[in-house]
Amino acid sequence: MPTENALGPRIAYHRRIARMTQQELADAASIHVGTLRKIERGARGASDAVLESIAAALGVDPSHLLASRDRAEARVHAAMPALSAAIAAYDVPDAGPVRPLPELRADVEEAVTWRLASQYVRIARQMPPLIGELTRAFQLASGGARAETASLLVSALRTADAVAYKYGARDLSARLVDLMRWAAPYAQDQLLDAAVAYVRTETFFAARAHASGLRALEMAADSAPAARDDETRAVRGALHMRAAVIAGRAGRADAADHHLAEARRMGDAVSESIYQGTAFGPDSVRIHEVAVAVSLGGDHAHRAIEVAREWKPPEDLPTERRSGFYIELARAQLWSGLPRDAFESLKVARHIAPQHTRDHPWVREDAATLRRLRRADAESLSNFAEWCHAGE
Known part of the structure; x- marks a missing residue:
């Protein structure tokens, strides 16, 4: 793996992973092959525009190439x-x-x-x-x-x-x-209204107004179009999926279980896909089973671990959703007295979506806790904690 201070080797590394020659990458990025060669050997830098063109050609975010x-x-x-x-x-x-x-x-x-x-x-x-x-x-x-x-x-x-x-x-x-x-x-689309209600839940999470957020989602679910095809089932199911998590944060285990059951019923009736900008289907619902267990607190952590024991999110799911699964699982494992397993889950999340993982507050909290629990353990834990700024 290239070192953190070497842009050129990082580009070359990802180019080899993509099985591309320098000429192929240069053509795909619309730059001269001589320019790419100089960048890879460190003879010149790359402007933001060039960096983004190279990243797009490699199918990675520019952050993967930055020094x-x-x-x-x-x-x-x-x-x-x-x-x-x-x-x-x-x-x-x-x-x-x-x-x-x-x-x-x-x-x-x-x-x-x-x-x-x-x-x-x-x-x-x-x-x-x-x-x-x-x-x-x-x-x-x-x-x-x-x-x-x-x-x-x-x-x-x-x-x-x-x-x-x-x-x-x-x-x-x-x-x-x-x-x-x-x-x-203005779009005159009830499904889009429901999707916006799904996103709006962030404001309730941020304010810790979980009871209000649950009411807003339940109202949105009541107003959403009837589940008559895959699109409408998925949109309604996503609202229930989100409601289950915020109900858990509100300490409403009964409401969480009800909404999770509704989400599961609709998820089982559709194929896993992206509907109105949100991933939904049986795999997404299963990920939210873990999220709900963690939201409800330590006494429910075993439910998350049981899901993970029998199932792992498939690679074709969006990276943020997959990394979120392992971040939630790590917290459940930590609560259950499994610090080594928790650290392994955090490393998997980092591999899947480094930006999402690094800036997730739970990752920083849990990495700091693991560091305290394992003061004399491997250097990799310290490196991970420093990478995500744990304790800051």
């Missing part, structure tokens, strides 16, 4: 003011070009794949101008085009919110959610 994880975090935070400015001007956007709807749709769909893959550096850099363009498009559109533009805007805002929420910009996240709630009615 330091701290630089990745700094890049995300540096993009926050631009994102804040883009949404502040939602009703009076700056003048500028507006591309045709098919091009905007393609960019939003690509951004959604970044969100599902936890590619936060790429999102942070690309979303402010895209949101600005979408707000201009919305102001100019009418009829059916206005409805579709509103839907695209909601998806873009949700993608941006994933970064704001994960990186602790909770006020910005709440503003993004409010803007989603403003734009969604």
